Amino acid sequence: MLANYLIGLREGLEAALIVTILVAYVVKIDRRDVLRRIWLGVGLAVVLALVIGAALTFGTYGLSFAARETIGGVLSIAATGLVTWMVFWMLRTARDLSGHLRGSIDRSLLGAGVGLVVVAFVAVGREGIETALFIWAAVQATGETTMPLIGAALGILSAVGLGWLVYSGMLRINLAKFFTWTGGILIVVAAGVLSYGVHDLQEAGVLPGLNSLAFNVSAAIPPDSWFGTLLKGTLNFSPVTTWLELVVWTGYTAICLSLFIRASRNGGRVRSAPRPVEPATEPVAEPVR
Amino acid sequence: MRARFPLLGLASAAGLLALTGCVPNAGTSGASHASLTVDSSATACAVSAAEAPAGSVRFTVTNSGDQVTEFYLLAEDGLRIVGEAENIGPGLSRNLVVQLAAGHYFTACKPGMTGDGIGKADFTVTESDAAPNL
Incomplete structure (x- = not known):
């Protein structure tokens, strides 16, 4: 039971963490009205996954290994892009x-309408x-x-519970600290x-170098231990890591963290050119970015 | 509007996979694939047969040990992964379905998800009429 519990916990943790940060952020900037979009994305993903899973398990057709790995690889890369965007x-x-540009926030949130649903969905x-x-x-x-x-159900429930704990903690810290921490955490998660x-793509044979290992610390951090589970579930830390994985991880973290730090020092000015001033209009149903 | 394109992309990718990635489940009438069972225990990795005809081959892996296990089908070099079933908790059965061309392979289990695995055994796929062009 414990082994199945840990699988459930591991699979649920990362999604719980990303959704928690998203929800905490929206609550902190006092825009609970867009929470619905986040839960819509989460709900769609849960229902769709359960339905597809049931169809593949009990239906006439299952999923081949190659298709499974491709879905895993493609969705992972999409998730990285979306979390970076977030x-x-x-x-x-x-x-x-901070500039009290209320209308500008509204525009950003409006533009992020579909974005928020998609981030929650893919997470x-x-x-x-x-x-x-x-x-x-x-x-x-x-x-x-x-x-x-x-065991599996309790594991997933624990992941949601941990997400809730993190959420209550996040509500207590101030907004500036919240940005620094969640930004950093999200980049490492991504x-x-x-x-x-x-x-995944190395296992599928799409990318080379599956067997050239940068390190193997599975003796010290067994993947079926509780701390191995937590590390894998939150940071996707693998005790057996290939050189290509290490290079990609380091490259992404270095580039995104330095961009993030520079941007937050500039007061969040990510885009150098100011966006054109749009005429103040009523919010439209069609999200425009 | 830009945000719609990833959605569209994901939807079409999913659609493509639905067309190409699906394989018949066990018990389907007219299914032309071989079905094998694997018993992964703490000490052994027992595959019900050491050979199968080329084409779609299904391994139903049952974990009778008390650790999470994985099942691997490796290519002739013993390194390249042809197929893998992960997250097989104690007491569970999971399926691995692979399209195989005739040749030599290896099967192995990895209880505890670490190390080189146990019970590495030869597995032969023989020529058959249903063989896909791989």
Whole structure:
């Protein structure tokens, strides 16, 4: 039961962390009205993953190994891009907020309307299908034993619970600190997702170098231990890391962190050119960026 | 509007995969694939047969040990991964479906998800009429 619990926890942690930061941010800038979009993205991802997982488990057709790896790799790279976008979008709205440019925030949020749904959707959906297949496998086993299903469900619930704890902590710290910390955390999380995607593509044989290892610390950090689970679940830390993964991780982190630090010193001015002043209009249904 | 394009891309990628990535599940009438079972315990990795005809091959991997296990199908060099089933918790069965051309392969299990794996065994895929051009 403990082993299945840890799988559930690991699969849920990363999504819980990203969604938590997103929700905490929106609440902190006092825009609870856009929370609906975040939950829409989360809900869509959960339902879609469970339905696809059930169809593949109980239906006429399953998923081939190559297709599974491709979905994993592509969604990981998409997730990295979206989380990166989210970090710099948060910076931009923070600048608007500090300048009391209320209308500008509204425009940013309006433009991010679809963006927020997509970030929440991909954050949850990335490991969603794999998690759903795991859950349905546990359901299939209930004829013999319900322990795997109970363990997996408790694991996912724990991930959500931890997300809630982090959320309450985040509400207490001030906005400036919140940006520095969440921005940094999100960049490291995104770097982990990217290197995970690289690993998927290396396993699929799309990228070379699966067996040239930069380090192997699985003796010190066993992947089935509780701390190995936490490291894997939050930062996507793999105790066995290839050179290509390490290079991609380091490159991404170095570039994005320095851009992030520079941008936050400039008061969040990510774009050098000021955006053209738009005439003040009523919010339109069609999001425009 | 720009934000719509990733959505569109994801949707079409998903659509493509739905067309190409799907393989018949066990028990389907007219399915022309081989179905094998694997028992991954703490000490062994028992595959129900050491050979199968080329084409779609399904391994149903059951974990009878008490650690999370993984099942690997490796190419002739013993390194390249042809197929892998992950996250097989104790008491669970998961499927690995792969399209295989005739040749020599290896099967292995990895309880605890570390190390070189245990029970590495030869696996032969023989020529068959249903063989895909790989």
